[in-house]
Amino acid sequence: MTNQNEPIHTAFTQLMGIKYPIIGAPMFLVSNEDMVIEVSNAGGLGTFPALNFRPTDRYADAIKKIKKSSDKPIGVNIIVNKSNRRQSQDLKIALDNGVDLFVTSLGNPKTVIEEAHKIGAKVICDVTNLEHAKKVEDLGADGVVAVSAGAGGHAGPTNPFVLIPWLKKELHIPIIAAGGVAHGSALLAALALGASAVHVGTRFIASTEASIPIEYKNAIIDATPDDIILTPRITGTPATYINNEYLKSLSKDLPFAVKWLKENPRTKKYIVPLVHYMGYKIFEKAISSPHKAPVWSAGQSSGLVNEILPCKEIIDRLVTEFWEAKNNV
Numbered sequence: 001m002t003n004q005n006e007p008i009h010t011a012f013t014q015l016m017g018i019k020y021p022i023i024g025a026p027m028f029l030v031s032n033e034d035m036v037i038e039v040s041n042a043g044g045l046g047t048f049p050a051l052n053f054r055p056t057d058r059y060a061d062a063i064k065k066i067k068k069s070s071d072k073p074i075g076v077n078i079i080v081n082k083s084n085r086r087q088s089q090d091l092k093i094a095l096d097n098g099v100d101l102f103v104t105s106l107g108n109p110k111t112v113i114e115e116a117h118k119i120g121a122k123v124i125c126d127v128t129n130l131e132h133a134k135k136v137e138d139l140g141a142d143g144v145v146a147v148s149a150g151a152g153g154h155a156g157p158t159n160p161f162v163l164i165p166w167l168k169k170e171l172h173i174p175i176i177a178a179g180g181v182a183h184g185s186a187l188l189a190a191l192a193l194g195a196s197a198v199h200v201g202t203r204f205i206a207s208t209e210a211s212i213p214i215e216y217k218n219a220i221i222d223a224t225p226d227d228i229i230l231t232p233r234i235t236g237t238p239a240t241y242i243n244n245e246y247l248k249s250l251s252k253d254l255p256f257a258v259k260w261l262k263e264n265p266r267t268k269k270y271i272v273p274l275v276h277y278m279g280y281k282i283f284e285k286a287i288s289s290p291h292k293a294p295v296w297s298a299g300q301s302s303g304l305v306n307e308i309l310p311c312k313e314i315i316d317r318l319v320t321e322f323w324e325a326k327n328n329v
Ligand SMILES: Cc1cc2nc3c(=O)[nH]c(=O)nc-3n(C[C@H](O)[C@H](O)[C@H](O)COP(=O)(O)O)c2cc1C
Pocket: 025, 026, 027, 028, 029, 030, 049, 077, 103, 104, 105, 126, 147, 150, 151, 152, 153, 154, 178, 179, 180, 181, 199, 200, 201, 202, 203, 297, 298, 299, 300, 301
Protein backbone atom coordinates (compact mmCIF):
# COMPACT_ATOMS: atom_id res chain seq x y z
CA MET A 1 0.00 0.00 0.00
CA THR A 2 1.33 3.46 -0.82
CA ASN A 3 0.01 6.64 0.73
CA GLN A 4 1.09 8.64 -2.35
CA ASN A 5 -1.38 11.46 -2.07
CA GLU A 6 -1.15 12.00 1.66
CA PRO A 7 0.79 15.07 2.69
CA ILE A 8 3.93 14.52 4.76
CA HIS A 9 3.61 16.89 7.70
CA THR A 10 6.68 18.46 9.32
CA ALA A 11 7.55 21.77 10.97
CA PHE A 12 8.86 22.97 7.59
CA THR A 13 5.79 22.01 5.55
CA GLN A 14 3.72 23.82 8.17
CA LEU A 15 5.97 26.89 8.04
CA MET A 16 5.75 27.11 4.24
CA GLY A 17 2.27 25.71 3.64
CA ILE A 18 3.50 22.96 1.30
CA LYS A 19 2.51 19.32 0.85
CA TYR A 20 5.87 17.56 0.92
CA PRO A 21 9.07 18.45 2.81
CA ILE A 22 11.15 18.50 -0.37
CA ILE A 23 12.99 21.57 -1.63
CA GLY A 24 14.25 21.62 -5.20
CA ALA A 25 17.60 23.13 -4.19
CA PRO A 26 19.06 26.18 -5.95
CA MET A 27 21.78 25.25 -8.43
CA PHE A 28 23.99 27.76 -10.19
CA LEU A 29 23.43 27.67 -13.97
CA VAL A 30 21.14 24.64 -13.63
CA SER A 31 17.90 25.74 -11.91
CA ASN A 32 15.48 27.43 -14.26
CA GLU A 33 11.90 28.71 -14.22
CA ASP A 34 10.34 25.42 -15.41
CA MET A 35 12.10 23.38 -12.72
CA VAL A 36 10.84 25.77 -10.02
CA ILE A 37 7.29 25.72 -11.38
CA GLU A 38 7.18 21.92 -11.67
CA VAL A 39 8.67 21.23 -8.23
CA SER A 40 6.36 23.69 -6.47
CA ASN A 41 3.28 22.54 -8.37
CA ALA A 42 4.12 18.92 -7.49
CA GLY A 43 3.94 19.74 -3.76
CA GLY A 44 7.61 20.50 -3.05
CA LEU A 45 9.20 23.93 -3.04
CA GLY A 46 11.18 25.05 -6.08
CA THR A 47 14.06 27.49 -5.71
CA PHE A 48 16.73 29.06 -7.93
CA PRO A 49 19.83 31.25 -7.50
CA ALA A 50 19.04 34.88 -8.37
CA LEU A 51 22.35 35.04 -10.25
CA ASN A 52 21.16 32.44 -12.77
CA PHE A 53 19.40 35.30 -14.50
CA ARG A 54 21.52 38.12 -15.81
CA PRO A 55 21.01 41.04 -16.22
CA THR A 56 18.62 41.85 -13.38
CA ASP A 57 15.69 42.43 -15.77
CA ARG A 58 15.81 38.76 -16.75
CA TYR A 59 15.70 37.81 -13.07
CA ALA A 60 12.59 39.93 -12.46
CA ASP A 61 10.98 38.40 -15.57
CA ALA A 62 11.82 34.90 -14.34
CA ILE A 63 10.04 35.46 -11.01
CA LYS A 64 7.03 36.92 -12.83
CA LYS A 65 6.91 33.93 -15.21
CA ILE A 66 7.07 31.48 -12.29
CA LYS A 67 4.41 33.34 -10.33
CA LYS A 68 2.12 33.25 -13.38
CA SER A 69 2.39 29.46 -13.63
CA SER A 70 2.32 28.58 -9.96
CA ASP A 71 0.47 29.94 -6.97
CA LYS A 72 2.55 27.72 -4.69
CA PRO A 73 5.46 28.94 -2.54
CA ILE A 74 8.80 29.41 -4.31
CA GLY A 75 12.27 30.39 -3.16
CA VAL A 76 15.25 32.43 -4.31
CA ASN A 77 18.88 31.84 -3.34
CA ILE A 78 20.95 34.91 -2.61
CA ILE A 79 24.69 34.82 -2.10
CA VAL A 80 25.24 37.17 0.82
CA ASN A 81 28.98 37.80 0.70
CA LYS A 82 30.68 40.93 -0.60
CA SER A 83 31.35 39.49 -4.05
CA ASN A 84 27.63 39.71 -4.86
CA ARG A 85 26.95 43.30 -5.80
CA ARG A 86 23.36 42.54 -6.78
CA GLN A 87 22.18 41.24 -3.43
CA SER A 88 20.08 44.19 -2.20
CA GLN A 89 18.53 44.74 -5.63
CA ASP A 90 17.77 41.01 -6.01
CA LEU A 91 16.24 40.91 -2.54
CA LYS A 92 13.99 43.89 -3.26
CA ILE A 93 12.79 42.48 -6.59
CA ALA A 94 11.98 39.14 -4.94
CA LEU A 95 10.12 40.78 -2.07
CA ASP A 96 8.18 43.05 -4.46
CA ASN A 97 7.15 39.99 -6.47
CA GLY A 98 5.96 37.81 -3.61
CA VAL A 99 8.84 35.32 -3.22
CA ASP A 100 8.04 33.24 -0.13
CA LEU A 101 11.42 31.80 0.84
CA PHE A 102 15.05 32.89 0.72
CA VAL A 103 17.99 30.51 0.86
CA THR A 104 21.15 32.38 1.79
CA SER A 105 24.67 31.16 1.20
CA LEU A 106 28.29 32.16 1.77
CA GLY A 107 28.01 35.14 4.14
CA ASN A 108 26.01 37.08 6.72
CA PRO A 109 22.23 36.79 6.14
CA LYS A 110 21.21 39.58 8.60
CA THR A 111 19.78 42.01 6.02
CA VAL A 112 17.90 39.30 4.12
CA ILE A 113 16.33 38.05 7.37
CA GLU A 114 15.30 41.55 8.48
CA GLU A 115 13.83 42.58 5.13
CA ALA A 116 12.10 39.26 4.43
CA HIS A 117 10.48 39.20 7.86
CA LYS A 118 8.95 42.64 7.29
CA ILE A 119 6.57 41.05 4.78
CA GLY A 120 6.34 37.57 6.28
CA ALA A 121 8.73 35.77 3.92
CA LYS A 122 10.96 33.10 5.46
CA VAL A 123 14.72 32.66 5.37
CA ILE A 124 16.79 29.50 5.62
CA CYS A 125 20.57 29.66 5.64
CA ASP A 126 23.22 27.23 4.36
CA VAL A 127 25.42 26.01 7.22
CA THR A 128 27.95 23.24 7.60
CA ASN A 129 28.56 23.31 11.36
CA LEU A 130 26.99 24.20 14.71
CA GLU A 131 28.82 27.50 15.18
CA HIS A 132 27.43 29.00 12.00
CA ALA A 133 24.01 27.43 12.60
CA LYS A 134 23.75 29.09 16.03
CA LYS A 135 24.81 32.43 14.56
CA VAL A 136 22.05 32.42 11.96
CA GLU A 137 19.50 31.19 14.50
CA ASP A 138 20.45 34.15 16.71
CA LEU A 139 19.99 36.46 13.71
CA GLY A 140 16.41 35.19 13.38
CA ALA A 141 16.69 32.62 10.57
CA ASP A 142 13.61 30.44 10.10
CA GLY A 143 15.68 27.33 9.42
CA VAL A 144 19.11 26.04 8.51
CA VAL A 145 20.13 24.07 5.46
CA ALA A 146 22.52 21.51 6.92
CA VAL A 147 24.94 20.87 4.05
CA SER A 148 26.64 17.54 4.67
CA ALA A 149 29.60 15.66 3.23
CA GLY A 150 28.97 14.37 -0.27
CA ALA A 151 26.45 17.08 -1.16
CA GLY A 152 26.49 18.67 -4.60
CA GLY A 153 28.23 22.07 -4.75
CA HIS A 154 30.18 23.41 -1.75
CA ALA A 155 29.75 20.33 0.43
CA GLY A 156 30.36 20.40 4.16
CA PRO A 157 32.82 18.10 5.93
CA THR A 158 30.40 16.20 8.18
CA ASN A 159 28.43 13.02 7.60
CA PRO A 160 24.64 13.69 7.66
CA PHE A 161 24.11 10.96 10.28
CA VAL A 162 26.17 13.14 12.59
CA LEU A 163 25.45 16.65 11.30
CA ILE A 164 21.66 16.57 11.64
CA PRO A 165 21.43 15.22 15.23
CA TRP A 166 24.33 17.51 16.22
CA LEU A 167 22.40 20.57 15.05
CA LYS A 168 19.05 19.23 16.23
CA LYS A 169 20.23 18.96 19.83
CA GLU A 170 21.13 22.65 19.99
CA LEU A 171 18.79 24.49 17.63
CA HIS A 172 15.15 25.47 17.97
CA ILE A 173 14.45 26.08 14.27
CA PRO A 174 13.79 23.56 11.46
CA ILE A 175 16.75 21.78 9.92
CA ILE A 176 16.72 21.04 6.21
CA ALA A 177 19.02 18.17 5.28
CA ALA A 178 21.15 18.84 2.18
CA GLY A 179 23.31 16.20 0.55
CA GLY A 180 22.79 12.73 -0.83
CA VAL A 181 19.02 12.63 -1.19
CA ALA A 182 18.02 10.95 -4.45
CA HIS A 183 15.70 8.27 -3.04
CA GLY A 184 12.68 8.56 -0.74
CA SER A 185 14.27 6.34 1.89
CA ALA A 186 16.79 9.16 2.46
CA LEU A 187 13.89 11.55 3.11
CA LEU A 188 12.60 9.14 5.75
CA ALA A 189 16.11 8.85 7.24
CA ALA A 190 16.55 12.64 7.30
CA LEU A 191 13.24 13.10 9.14
CA ALA A 192 14.17 10.31 11.57
CA LEU A 193 17.46 12.08 12.31
CA GLY A 194 15.62 15.29 13.19
CA ALA A 195 15.38 17.19 9.91
CA SER A 196 12.10 18.81 8.82
CA ALA A 197 12.79 18.71 5.07
CA VAL A 198 15.36 17.76 2.46
CA HIS A 199 17.19 20.00 -0.02
CA VAL A 200 17.61 18.03 -3.23
CA GLY A 201 20.07 19.23 -5.87
CA THR A 202 21.92 16.58 -7.88
CA ARG A 203 18.80 14.44 -8.56
CA PHE A 204 17.21 17.40 -10.38
CA ILE A 205 20.21 17.98 -12.68
CA ALA A 206 19.09 14.86 -14.58
CA SER A 207 15.59 16.26 -15.06
CA THR A 208 13.77 16.80 -18.34
CA GLU A 209 13.31 20.50 -17.55
CA ALA A 210 16.98 21.29 -16.82
CA SER A 211 18.24 23.22 -19.86
CA ILE A 212 21.84 22.03 -19.68
CA PRO A 213 23.92 19.93 -22.11
CA ILE A 214 22.85 16.29 -22.40
CA GLU A 215 26.50 15.41 -21.67
CA TYR A 216 26.04 16.81 -18.14
CA LYS A 217 22.84 14.80 -17.52
CA ASN A 218 24.47 11.64 -18.91
CA ALA A 219 27.54 12.15 -16.73
CA ILE A 220 25.23 12.12 -13.68
CA ILE A 221 23.57 8.92 -14.89
CA ASP A 222 26.89 7.21 -15.60
CA ALA A 223 28.65 8.29 -12.39
CA THR A 224 29.07 6.10 -9.34
CA PRO A 225 29.81 7.62 -5.91
CA ASP A 226 33.47 6.69 -6.54
CA ASP A 227 33.55 9.18 -9.41
CA ILE A 228 32.76 12.19 -7.22
CA ILE A 229 35.73 14.26 -6.13
CA LEU A 230 35.91 17.14 -3.69
CA THR A 231 38.33 19.79 -4.86
CA PRO A 232 39.03 23.49 -4.27
CA ARG A 233 40.58 23.64 -7.76
CA ILE A 234 37.65 25.33 -9.51
CA THR A 235 36.12 27.93 -7.14
CA GLY A 236 38.76 28.04 -4.42
CA THR A 237 36.33 26.43 -1.93
CA PRO A 238 36.05 22.62 -1.80
CA ALA A 239 33.19 21.55 -4.07
CA THR A 240 32.07 18.26 -5.60
CA TYR A 241 32.52 17.34 -9.28
CA ILE A 242 32.28 14.28 -11.46
CA ASN A 243 35.87 13.27 -12.12
CA ASN A 244 36.91 13.05 -15.76
CA GLU A 245 39.97 13.35 -17.98
CA TYR A 246 39.71 17.14 -18.05
CA LEU A 247 39.67 17.48 -14.25
CA LYS A 248 42.49 14.93 -13.98
CA SER A 249 44.57 17.12 -16.31
CA LEU A 250 44.36 20.06 -13.86
CA SER A 251 46.57 20.36 -10.80
CA LYS A 252 44.90 19.03 -7.64
CA ASP A 253 45.06 22.35 -5.85
CA LEU A 254 45.07 26.03 -6.77
CA PRO A 255 48.41 27.35 -8.09
CA PHE A 256 50.78 28.17 -5.21
CA ALA A 257 50.71 31.96 -5.77
CA VAL A 258 46.90 32.04 -5.75
CA LYS A 259 46.82 29.98 -2.55
CA TRP A 260 49.31 32.32 -0.92
CA LEU A 261 47.30 35.42 -1.87
CA LYS A 262 44.10 33.70 -0.72
CA GLU A 263 45.55 33.00 2.73
CA ASN A 264 47.32 36.35 3.15
CA PRO A 265 45.13 38.58 5.42
CA ARG A 266 45.86 41.64 3.26
CA THR A 267 44.89 40.13 -0.08
CA LYS A 268 42.34 37.49 1.03
CA LYS A 269 39.27 39.70 0.67
CA TYR A 270 40.09 40.46 -2.98
CA ILE A 271 41.35 37.05 -4.02
CA VAL A 272 38.61 34.84 -2.53
CA PRO A 273 35.76 36.48 -4.54
CA LEU A 274 38.01 36.64 -7.63
CA VAL A 275 38.79 32.90 -7.53
CA HIS A 276 35.09 32.20 -6.96
CA TYR A 277 34.21 34.34 -9.95
CA MET A 278 36.78 32.61 -12.14
CA GLY A 279 35.42 29.21 -11.04
CA TYR A 280 31.92 30.23 -11.98
CA LYS A 281 33.23 31.31 -15.40
CA ILE A 282 34.82 27.86 -15.88
CA PHE A 283 31.47 26.21 -15.06
CA GLU A 284 29.68 28.62 -17.41
CA LYS A 285 32.11 27.71 -20.20
CA ALA A 286 31.49 24.00 -19.60
CA ILE A 287 27.73 24.51 -19.86
CA SER A 288 28.04 26.45 -23.12
CA SER A 289 30.71 24.23 -24.76
CA PRO A 290 30.60 20.82 -23.06
CA HIS A 291 33.16 19.16 -25.35
CA LYS A 292 36.07 21.48 -24.61
CA ALA A 293 36.26 21.60 -20.82
CA PRO A 294 33.58 19.48 -19.12
CA VAL A 295 33.32 20.53 -15.47
CA TRP A 296 30.25 18.84 -14.04
CA SER A 297 29.31 19.91 -10.54
CA ALA A 298 27.40 17.12 -8.74
CA GLY A 299 27.22 15.28 -5.44
CA GLN A 300 27.63 11.63 -4.46
CA SER A 301 23.93 10.95 -4.99
CA SER A 302 24.75 10.90 -8.74
CA GLY A 303 25.49 7.23 -8.03
CA LEU A 304 21.77 6.68 -7.33
CA VAL A 305 20.46 8.51 -10.40
CA ASN A 306 19.78 6.21 -13.34
CA GLU A 307 17.48 8.13 -15.64
CA ILE A 308 16.37 11.55 -16.76
CA LEU A 309 12.90 12.24 -15.41
CA PRO A 310 10.46 15.16 -15.34
CA CYS A 311 10.63 17.11 -12.05
CA LYS A 312 7.09 16.11 -11.15
CA GLU A 313 7.98 12.46 -11.50
CA ILE A 314 11.10 12.94 -9.37
CA ILE A 315 8.95 14.37 -6.57
CA ASP A 316 6.29 11.66 -6.99
CA ARG A 317 8.92 8.91 -6.83
CA LEU A 318 10.61 10.39 -3.76
CA VAL A 319 7.21 10.42 -2.04
CA THR A 320 6.32 6.86 -3.11
CA GLU A 321 9.74 5.58 -1.99
CA PHE A 322 9.33 7.47 1.30
CA TRP A 323 6.05 5.70 2.08
CA GLU A 324 7.39 2.33 0.92
CA ALA A 325 10.40 2.71 3.20
CA LYS A 326 8.21 3.88 6.08
CA ASN A 327 5.74 1.04 5.66
CA ASN A 328 8.61 -1.47 5.56
CA VAL A 329 10.42 -0.31 8.71
C1 LIG B 1 25.42 22.15 -9.90
C2 LIG B 1 25.14 22.68 -8.52
C3 LIG B 1 25.09 24.04 -8.32
C4 LIG B 1 24.79 24.53 -7.03
N1 LIG B 1 24.68 25.88 -6.87
C5 LIG B 1 24.30 26.38 -5.66
C6 LIG B 1 24.09 27.77 -5.51
O1 LIG B 1 24.22 28.56 -6.45
N2 LIG B 1 23.71 28.20 -4.28
C7 LIG B 1 23.54 27.35 -3.21
O2 LIG B 1 23.19 27.81 -2.11
N3 LIG B 1 23.75 26.02 -3.34
C8 LIG B 1 24.10 25.52 -4.53
N4 LIG B 1 24.26 24.18 -4.70
C9 LIG B 1 23.95 23.27 -3.56
C10 LIG B 1 22.46 22.85 -3.60
O3 LIG B 1 21.61 23.94 -3.38
C11 LIG B 1 22.14 21.74 -2.57
O4 LIG B 1 22.42 22.18 -1.25
C12 LIG B 1 22.91 20.46 -2.83
O5 LIG B 1 22.89 20.17 -4.22
C13 LIG B 1 22.29 19.30 -2.06
O6 LIG B 1 23.03 18.12 -2.23
P1 LIG B 1 22.73 17.01 -3.36
O7 LIG B 1 23.27 17.59 -4.63
O8 LIG B 1 23.50 15.85 -2.87
O9 LIG B 1 21.25 16.80 -3.43
C14 LIG B 1 24.58 23.65 -5.95
C15 LIG B 1 24.65 22.26 -6.18
C16 LIG B 1 24.92 21.78 -7.44
C17 LIG B 1 24.96 20.30 -7.67
